[in-house]
Amino acid sequence: MNLVNTIPLSSLFVLSLASILHAAGGKLTVTVSDEVTGQPTIARLEIFRGQPGEKLMPMRKVVASSVSPSATSPNSVGVVIDRSLELSFPDGIYSFRLTRGPEYRVIRGNFELERESFDDHHVVLPRMIEMIEDGWVSGDACVLPSPNSLPLRMASEDLHVAAVIGRQEAKPIPGRDRREEIEHSPTWIRDDVVYDQGLLYYGLSETNELVKTEELVKTEGPAETEGLVKMEGLASSRLANLPRQSERVRVAIENPFAWPLPVWIASERIDGIFLLGDWLQPDRKRISVEEGRNPEEPRTKDPAELGRFATQIYFKLLEAGIRLVPLAGSGNQGKATCVGYNRLYVNNEDTTYTYQASEENGLATRMETAESWWDAAWKGKSVVTNGPMLKPRLEGQVPGHVFSARSGDAVRLQPELQLSTRDPVDYLDVVCNNQIHYSARLDEFAKAGGIIPPLELTESSWVVYRVVTLYEDHYRAALSAPWFIEFDGKPRKTSQAAKYFRDWLSEYEAILMKLPPQELAKHVPYIRSARAFWDARISDSDGNE
Template structure:
């Protein structure tokens, strides 16, 4: 069992030293580099008044490119994006800041003092915690709201390699960059043939002119018009709480579901579902409740024998969070060698098309924090193991993990139940070894890591591995009942509409009833 765990070290390399705040009179130019390569990189910066991070956020003026270098900012929902360098000009005083570049880098925190009529220039070297792309895992945001701000620059600042943006956006080159200037988040792939309709995201094809806000026709009618067996158009459930979810699943035209989406936004707490089913039972007031419910919905789909890919992204309502905060890492199984015996457990995709194919195949890990590289018996997620009745198979889970948040626990989940759970210190004391899983019946397995972050559910979850015995999927009555109850509640809500409106839903409700029965 290999185990890589990087402790969280908050350091201010090259710019500040603890107890010795930098003094600059009026203006400070910050240059950002990667600590290991010393090459300039983009990053995201938050500035606060006072010595403690978390005070009043200060506005940062957009700076003017200087010389042949690239210097400037781009507006961001949380802080601003620095294009390699930034000139700060604030009133005299003490300020604190927080700088980062996606989840693969450590967070840099510090403070500085600005005084009148003096100028200074200092370099910030961002420490990289792990290079997932080098290990074969390429990151993507599966749903990004359109914006007038530079998406390529925002992606570079979050070390994000792929983005699916809603609606057409002219992806102009990053301002001030020379044609020969290397892209620090290479590869950088954009997809624009994406649109959202009332909780569903369509990848490929064209909008047919139907109003997305219209209640004239249910969104299920759009699903019904899709040709079967056409992989040029894919569909994902962006809102896993949506009331029509059982109807959408019953259509047989859904390829994926967001397990991390716009209900999880950086530095924001969300307790309620705006348009859909809330968690069952008494509410706890725990900020992680919605995230755990989305996970439960997905596990019930697996228990019902529904195999669709888990996705992650900003979501259509994710304008208030950095691009790629919720992200999906995908990879391919290495060819011609044993992943268990090799240092490289995953092979890198070479194109946007390969990335999406791996995503739809469930060769992925969804995360908004921990960097998780899991295998089961040497196979990355998405693999289907086969067995025969009376045969017992033994599968060995393995994990490589890098984190910067305190971790609550690492778990191996089999059929919705915990097979293995440990705190990281317990895991380390055990030598990073997870007990094997012995399986005699059709099953599914996921590996997840949950942090102690308090604002919402911050975790990493692998896509499932499947075990088919005699070619059969696992299906349970309990999971079917879960969605039958959901469908009944949806029908009760529809009864509040006019008879004309109800009539448009009737064919799809009847089809869903038959499917879940």
């Protein structure tokens, strides 16, 4: 177990920066290096006008005109520092936040600038944990296209994999030759992703037979969304035409609150679902969704409620015997989200690959290709997070593993986890069949030596680890993909969970009944098929409630 906190280092940095920059003013040049390697590194800087305790104004509203437009990103918060960055400000007192994704500590502080003064400052950025050393490679499964360099933004967040909805040519990076590569390995980007009204198709090119020319729409307008490919027409129809068990094209539910979700699930063409997405953004609170089902009344107006609701929906799917892999990403509406804020860590452990140290960065990884990363992601060998760093195992196996047993057997499985976090943790728990097997505060977990009581199972089950922080603006958490335990080769299915989605379907039907008859008729075949699917699930359940 590795528990860390940023307060001591942050306080030290505040003191040193204040002593250097007090009455410095005017222009500031910042350079950043990695504490371990000592090499110049790429990071993200946020500057606010004012000091802690006051209402802060983000830097983009204060000095955007003094920063090269290519250094800022509509898809990000703050400014990317490409090893060094020169900034100029009006006179005043400022606060700042410097980071490089969730594996690094956050450096915070404040300083004062005065007229016609210049200063250079070098920041050593300390790493909290290095997930890739143990084979956990990070990715963002849904990124909006942007004219600003995605490899540069990925490096600033220590992100290695990205899936972009559409294509867009990036502008040159200031201070870099076009041929100069960004040293951040691996950097794997795919742009064969199509957005379809709450669904994402991976591996679906514009020439695919599923895509009709008249249904394709390329967004025009703001630079951050220009070139985004969307689909028109009925999504359920396209989904139904996709061959079952297609490995060439994978489909994920990007909006887990969408009203048609029970119809999409019933198509049996869905591979994954987003548990962390654009309803979780670092600089804003969101308590409801416009297009989809909101949490049931009474509402709490708690900004973490939507995040908890997405998790509850996923647990209900698992209870209904629906095995979808969890995903995370910036999302279709994540233009104000820094890339990789919501991310997926994937471990490809059971391949024949062995650790190979890179000559460039000295890191070890089992991932040799982007294909191997995505293959492991679709097998559920993963953790989703927007904060806590979680390395989970169950009886020595990474998530996605299926344990087999026979009737009459008693299966004993030992949970194990390593946790590193920058935020105070509210609780960590082990969830088995939508029931809490183990839950503890972090201090309780530490006092127990990081040991979790073993699971003893006599029926088909699923298990998920969850860590939830005390972050106030929204749901900040980490969840493992599930492990499955099958007795006699049968997955767990409960009638109660299946009824939950049949009721959801009934609510969706009531909404569709308000459509004109001609429009309603297009939905009827898919609604009937979905109703038959969920009725069959209820009849075929194992009776567990």
